[in-house]
Amino acid sequence: MKKSDFDFSTPNRQSYVAIILILFKTINVVVRQLLPILFVILVGGSGKKGDYILWLVIIIAILTMLYSIVNFFRTYFMIINDELILHTGIFQRKKTSIPFARIQSINFEQNIIHQLFSVLKLKIDTAGSEKSEFEFHAIEADKAHALRDIILSGKTATFPPLDADIVTPPVPEYTPILCLSEKDLIKAGLTENHIKSGGLIFLFVFWIYQNLQEIGVDVDEYSENIPEWEAGVGKIVSLIFFLVCISVVISLVRSVIKNYDLRFLRSSHGFKVVSGLFTKREVSAFDHKIQHITWSDNLLKRLIGFKDLSLYQATGTGTGAVQNITIPGCNEGHIQGVVTTLFGPTDFDGFAMRGIDKRYFIRFSVILCIIMVLVMAANWYFDQMQNIPLIALVCGYLVLSRYISYRKKAFGHNDHLMYIRGGVYGDKAEVLPMYKIQALQIHQSPYQTKNLLCSLTLFTASGRIKIPYIDVATGNRLADLLIYKVETDKRKWI
Amino acid sequence: MNFQNNQITTTDIPQAEDVIYEKLDPAYRKVSIWGTSILFSIFFIIYFGIGWVKQELFEFPYIMIAMILWSVLTGLFILLAIKGYDFEGFALREKDVLYKSGIFFRSTIIIPFSRVQHCEIEQGPIDRMFGLAELSLYTAGGSSSDLSIPGLTLDKANALKIFITNRVAADEEE
Numbered sequence: 001m002k003k004s005d006f007d008f009s010t011p012n013r014q015s016y017v018a019i020i021l022i023l024f025k026t027i028n029v030v031v032r033q034l035l036p037i038l039f040v041i042l043v044g045g046s047g048k049k050g051d052y053i054l055w056l057v058i059i060i061a062i063l064t065m066l067y068s069i070v071n072f073f074r075t076y077f078m079i080i081n082d083e084l085i086l087h088t089g090i091f092q093r094k095k096t097s098i099p100f101a102r103i104q105s106i107n108f109e110q111n112i113i114h115q116l117f118s119v120l121k122l123k124i125d126t127a128g129s130e131k132s133e134f135e136f137h138a139i140e141a142d143k144a145h146a147l148r149d150i151i152l153s154g155k156t157a158t159f160p161p162l163d164a165d166i167v168t169p170p171v172p173e174y175t176p177i178l179c180l181s182e183k184d185l186i187k188a189g190l191t192e193n194h195i196k197s198g199g200l201i202f203l204f205v206f207w208i209y210q211n212l213q214e215i216g217v218d219v220d221e222y223s224e225n226i227p228e229w230e231a232g233v234g235k236i237v238s239l240i241f242f243l244v245c246i247s248v249v250i251s252l253v254r255s256v257i258k259n260y261d262l263r264f265l266r267s268s269h270g271f272k273v274v275s276g277l278f279t280k281r282e283v284s285a286f287d288h289k290i291q292h293i294t295w296s297d298n299l300l301k302r303l304i305g306f307k308d309l310s311l312y313q314a315t316g317t318g319t320g321a322v323q324n325i326t327i328p329g330c331n332e333g334h335i336q337g338v339v340t341t342l343f344g345p346t347d348f349d350g351f352a353m354r355g356i357d358k359r360y361f362i363r364f365s366v367i368l369c370i371i372m373v374l375v376m377a378a379n380w381y382f383d384q385m386q387n388i389p390l391i392a393l394v395c396g397y398l399v400l401s402r403y404i405s406y407r408k409k410a411f412g413h414n415d416h417l418m419y420i421r422g423g424v425y426g427d428k429a430e431v432l433p434m435y436k437i438q439a440l441q442i443h444q445s446p447y448q449t450k451n452l453l454c455s456l457t458l459f460t461a462s463g464r465i466k467i468p469y470i471d472v473a474t475g476n477r478l479a480d481l482l483i484y485k486v487e488t489d490k491r492k493w494i
Numbered sequence: 495m496n497f498q499n500n501q502i503t504t505t506d507i508p509q510a511e512d513v514i515y516e517k518l519d520p521a522y523r524k525v526s527i528w529g530t531s532i533l534f535s536i537f538f539i540i541y542f543g544i545g546w547v548k549q550e551l552f553e554f555p556y557i558m559i560a561m562i563l564w565s566v567l568t569g570l571f572i573l574l575a576i577k578g579y580d581f582e583g584f585a586l587r588e589k590d591v592l593y594k595s596g597i598f599f600r601s602t603i604i605i606p607f608s609r610v611q612h613c614e615i616e617q618g619p620i621d622r623m624f625g626l627a628e629l630s631l632y633t634a635g636g637s638s639s640d641l642s643i644p645g646l647t648l649d650k651a652n653a654l655k656i657f658i659t660n661r662v663a664a665d666e667e668e
Contacts, residue, residue, distance in 0.1 A: 314634060438609045438635030443601040459635030476511055479604065484507045486606050487589040493609070494634070 006146050011076035011087065017117040018072050018137040024113055026065040033057045072137070079150065084124070086134065098134070102126045104289060105313075106148045110280035120144040174265040174272060177337060180329050185262070188329040189255035190248065191300035197251035198243060255328070264327050264334075266341065271311060273325050283325050287342060289313040289494060291436045291462035295335050298426035305331050309338065314461030314494055324462070343417055343433060351412035351419050357453055360469035361406035365399045401425075411467050413478075416485070418458070420465060435489035436460050440479050444472075458482070461494065510604060513592060515583030521624040522582075522645025526575035528620050534568040584643045591631065591658065593641050603641050607661040609633050615651050627651040631658065 006012075034057060067090070076087040084103070086096040109121040119138040126134075139147070180188065260277035270286040291314050295307045309330045327334075339346050372395040379387045401424050410421045413434070420430040439459040448454055454475040455468045470478075541560060545551035551560070577597055585592045594602040610631050617627045621644075628644040629651045646654065 438633040439603060439605045439641070441601055441603045443596075443599065446598045449600060459633065459638070461634040464636065464638070476509065480507050480509050483510070483590060483604050483606060487608065 006143050008077075008079040008147065008150065011078045012143075013076055014072065014136050015117070015119045015138045015140050015143075017113070017119045019069060020117075021113055021137050022065060022068045022072065025068075026061050029064075030057060030061045033061075077136075079147075084151065096134075098124070098126055100151050103151055105284055105286065106151060107284060108144065108148075108280075108282040110276075110282075112278050114138065115280065122147070174267050176263055177266050177271075178262075178264040178327065178330060178334050180259060180262040180275075184329045185256060185259055186252070187304055188259060188306060189252035191298065191304065191306060192251035192255050193298060194244070194247040194251050197254070198247040201243075201246060201250065259328055262327070262329075264330075271325070271338075273327060285311050285313050285325055288492065290342060291460045291493075292430060292432040292465070293338065293342070294428060294430045295330065296423060296426055296428040301426065307331065307335060309335055311338075312460075312462035339431065343431070346414070346417060348419060348429075351414060353410040353412040353419075353421065354470075354474070356406065356409045356411075356467070357451075357469040357471065358406065359447075359451055359453060360409070361403050363447060364402045368395060368398055368402075409468070411470075413481075418465075418482070420467065430465055432458065432460060432465060434482055434485040435491055436493050437482055437486050438493075440483060442475055442479055508587070510592060510602070513585040513587065515585045515592070515594060517583055518579065518643075518645030519626060519647055519650075521626055523576060523579040525620050525624055525626055525645065526578065527572055528623075530571045530575045531568075532620070534564070534571065538564065579645075582645070586654075586657070589661075591641065593643055605631055605633055605641050607658060608665040609635075610658060610662050613655050613658055615648075615655055617648070629654055 034054060070090050071088070074088065074090055074093075078085050080097075082100045084098045084100070086098070088094050088096065104125045107123045107125070109123065110119075111121075114120060117138070118141045120141050122136040122139050122144050124134045136144075257277045259275050262273065262275035265272045265274070267284075269288075270284055271290075272282065272284040274280065274282045290311050292312050293310065294312070295309045297307045301307065306328070307330050308326055308328050310324050310326045312324045372391055376388050376391055379385070379391070405422065405424050408421060408423050408427070412419050416434055418430075418432045418434055420432075422428045422430075437458050438461055441457040441459070442454050443457070444454045448469070452472045453469050454472045455466060456470065456475050456479060458465045458467075467475075467478075541551065541564075550556065574597065578595070581597050581600070582595045583593075589608070590604055590606040592602060592604050594600065611634055612632050614630045614632070615627050616630060621627055625648055626644070627646055627648045628642055629646055630640060630642040632640050643651075643654075
């Protein structure tokens with residue numbers, strides 16, 4: 001890959017494949033919007049209302065497509081003096097120049113069509129506070145890589161635009177940290193949160209139901225024709241078994257599509273993750289951009305020692321947009337390695353951890369039980385006795401979850417890291433370098449004031465971390481220490 | 495290189511509770527009362543506006559309930575606006591700014607100058623009546639970590655803004 005192959009000092013257009021992609025996107029949108037209508041037509045009950053929606057969607061889609069295509073011919077990019085210059089706009093021409101130094105990251109994405117024509121979708125994140133992202137639909141793969149290398153090297157070395165071929169910017173080298181094998185991929189998929197998948201199925205069915213109702217199909221009328229079946233124990237068990245199987249299959253498929261051939265790589269000053277079966281995603285994060293990291297597991301993952309590691313980075317300062325990378329199938333060793341790379345050797349077992357106050361559990365349980373007793377009383381009053389065991393069960397579940405969460409929540413620190421543990425049925429750990437903190441808030445509800453307790457919220461550019469129900473004195477000391485650390489640390493947080 | 499890394503014992507770390515908070519301008523109490531009154535007047539007008547169309551809102555049980563509820567809530571919120579003033583305050587330290595508020599739900603926010611992205615002065619119509627302004631500090635920590643100090647005279651708000659901007663710049667140079 002030679003830089004001289006591409007001349008970025010003159011205006012460049014995206015690859016013509018972009019037009020195919022725009023067409024594909026339009027068809028995709030139309031099909032997606034029309035799915036419920038098609039469904040209805042297949043079922044047999046087409047009405048006038050459906051026709052109107054059909055035409056409206058098609059017309060809007062065609063207009064958007066025409067707009068995008070014209071836009072394609074009016075979009076150019078070039079590089080002048082360490083700046084990426086973009087010309088956009090149909091009626092109102094706009095010129096945007098992004099200095100290389102402001103570019104935070106460049107990410108690639110490749111779906112099937114991209115792969116077919118060997119082009120890439122390019123996303124550029126900047127640290128600007130307004131529009132912080134720019135996206136190219138399709139750029140030839142070689143050209144995109146060359147562009148990225150120029151921009152990334154331009155951040156460190158000055159790059160003369162006219163003698164482009166003299167400069168040979170160092171191509172970043174990657175060392176793999178984790179490559180998810182097929183076996184591990186299946187394992188990671190099987191140990192996903194299946195309840196979430198179950199919920200998704202439920203939502204999907206609900207969505208179809210709602211759309212059918214809206215279009216004028218009386219679903220309830222159809223369901224009346226289904227013969228009433230007695231709810232025997234066997235039938236309920238097999239129904240539950242069926243649902244569980246579907247949930248597992250769906251989460252497995254989702255996980256495989258997303259994490260297929262996942263490679264977690266280390267470059268000289270950042271991490272990169274490449275993955276995807278149909279759509280290949282390539283996301284990178286620079287060390288200095290990572291604000292905090294977390295890792296977590298659930299009951300199933302713990303059995304095989306898998307953890308999901310997430311790296312949270314800040315993008316688009318001020319817009320609150322957060323970009324994070326999640327790597328499934330990590331083990332203790334991988335996590336320790338990432339922690340050591342980012343924060344230096346750290347022994348988390350050596351941290352003096354403190355728990356939170358028991359009132360975190362007591363307060364919640366008392367209020368919940370009062371509400372639940374009232375609900376039960378109302379049910380009893382209106383002769384709805386059959387609901388009471390269910391309410392008691394939900395109440396018990398919530399109280400138990402809160403108790404476990406109270407037992408697991410703990411926080412500690414060394415001289416530069418804040419470490420917070422938690423989780424309910426799985427374990428969760430959050431690690432935050434103190435100097436990445438943006439602001440601190442100490443708050444107290446009337447109940448907390450009475451009991452000399454407070455909650456502490458640490459705001460970072462990648463989200464907030466809350467430490468609830470701690471002793472007021474401890475909270476104040478911790479806040480003082482953290483603020484002191486932020487104010488004495490001269491490192492840039494981004 | 496003048497590198498220093500003196501040991502700090504935990505007792506030497508400055509304590510945020512020892513800070514003496516500056517009160518907001520006394521006129522701010524009036525601003526809060528006005529703000530609350532106007533809000534509740536709007537509710538009153540909306541009720542009558544709907545009542546114009548739906549006559550039953552003026553009939554016996556509804557109008558009684560609505561008026562009692564309205565008076566109680568208005569009274570309560572005006573009382574809160576009056577009392578709330580005593581619980582609000584801000585403080586500047588060498589390296590950060592603190593703001594506390596809340597009668598029942600108390601909150602203290604601390605933002606180091608080095609983390610301020612930009613600051614803004616805002617002046618609403620009621621503020622303008624009393625010559626007051628609000629200074630907002632924005633950080634990268636999301637909207638809930640932003641800090642707004644209301645009830646400053648316009649001069650003071652400007653002076654504070656310049657002070658903070660200078661601090662931010664000084665911090666960047668170091």
